[in-house]
Amino acid sequence: MAGQMLDGKAIGSQIQAEVAEKVARLTAAGRRPPGLAAVLVGENPASRVYVGSKVRACASLGLYSERVERPSDATTEEVLAVVAGLNARDEVDGILVQLPLPPQVDEKAVLEAVSPAKDVDGFHPVNVGNLVLDRPGFVPCTPAGILELLRRCSVPLQGARAVVVGRSHIVGKPVATLLLREHATVTICHSRTADLAGVCREADILVAAIGKAALLTHEFIRPGAVVVDVGINRVTDLEEARRLFGGDEARLAQVREKGSTLVGDVLPTAMWEKASRYTPVPGGVGPLTIAMLMANTLAAYERRAGASA
Ligand code: NAD
Numbered sequence: 001m002a003g004q005m006l007d008g009k010a011i012g013s014q015i016q017a018e019v020a021e022k023v024a025r026l027t028a029a030g031r032r033p034p035g036l037a038a039v040l041v042g043e044n045p046a047s048r049v050y051v052g053s054k055v056r057a058c059a060s061l062g063l064y065s066e067r068v069e070r071p072s073d074a075t076t077e078e079v080l081a082v083v084a085g086l087n088a089r090d091e092v093d094g095i096l097v098q099l100p101l102p103p104q105v106d107e108k109a110v111l112e113a114v115s116p117a118k119d120v121d122g123f124h125p126v127n128v129g130n131l132v133l134d135r136p137g138f139v140p141c142t143p144a145g146i147l148e149l150l151r152r153c154s155v156p157l158q159g160a161r162a163v164v165v166g167r168s169h170i171v172g173k174p175v176a177t178l179l180l181r182e183h184a185t186v187t188i189c190h191s192r193t194a195d196l197a198g199v200c201r202e203a204d205i206l207v208a209a210i211g212k213a214a215l216l217t218h219e220f221i222r223p224g225a226v227v228v229d230v231g232i233n234r235v236t237d238l239e240e241a242r243r244l245f246g247g248d249e250a251r252l253a254q255v256r257e258k259g260s261t262l263v264g265d266v267l268p269t270a271m272w273e274k275a276s277r278y279t280p281v282p283g284g285v286g287p288l289t290i291a292m293l294m295a296n297t298l299a300a301y302e303r304r305a306g307a308s309a
């Protein structure tokens with residue numbers, strides 16, 4: 001059985017087009033565009049790439065955006081002052097603090113300083129509470145994107161057995177909470193779960209958010225399951241790529257020519273052979289994360305405009 005790909009790239013573009021259309025209507029009516037501020041502390045190259053693509057996405061959809069940078073030796077107080085300044089600015093609807101912060105900066109204090117009304121990443125304890133209590137609030141972008149993908153692809157959730165591997169605050173826990181909200185029967189697994197393969201094999205919907213290249217292999221997937229692979233891992237070794245991707249020449253060529261390729265937390269050949277539907281890496285969950293950040297920024301704008309009307 002060959003599984004069908006869930007095209008996160010196409011659905012991410014669809015969501016972005018919907019946001020762009022709403023923003024165009026706002027600005028055509030003479031209103032200011034929604035605004036997002038990204039706070040970047042230090043020189044982490046991956047963080048720079050992520051912030052760059054978020055700022056570019058804003059520009060292409062007509063949102064206002066700005067990047068506030070501080071050096072890698074910034075103190076907690078300096079970063080808190082940046083956040084306080086952004087909380088007070090009217091044209092900033094969403095604030096994202098790019099993680100990880102340098103070790104001397106108190107990450108918890110910084111995330112808690114972001115106004116819950118501007119917390120488009122959904123990391124503030126007030127929004128975490130709202131999510132758990134089924135109240136309106138901001139849901140972290142990756143889990144929100146996963147649910148949007150499942151919904152738009154008409155994957156049945158009510159009564160489905162869902163297994164989430166990973167219990168991080170950013171992905172595992174919120175995605176499990178969202179699946180529960182949609183009436184799935186949810187099991188959360190982690191590094192100390194006994195018989196992980198056996199539990200995963202019970203899943204109609206298997207979500208892998210672990211951060212370990214191709215950890216979940218054939219024996220973890222029930223035939224016909226829907227597999228959502230959140231992991232992003234870099235593979236540089238050609239022999240390893242051959243083991244993971246079988247005869248996928250394009251991937252092998254990538255390793256030869258560019259020095260690496262990306263793999264998720266699920267063995268690609270296992271997903272292709274056993275799942276009914278699956279998200280590829282790259283092009284699955286990743287594009288949805290950024291689309292939901294744009295959607296959350298627009299939602300923050302609308303809620304703030306509603307609150308001040
Ligand atoms: P994390 O390190 O915070 O959490 C990993 C979780 O996996 C932990 O809860 C841990 O218990 C579990 N785990 C670790 N080893 C395990 C094992 N051997 N068996 C079972 N469970 C195990 O990671 P995270 O922030 O949740 O991210 C997970 C992955 O998703 C990473 O690869 C990350 O890069 C990726 N990610 C992708 C996006 C996206 O937009 N596509 C967004 C966020 C994270």
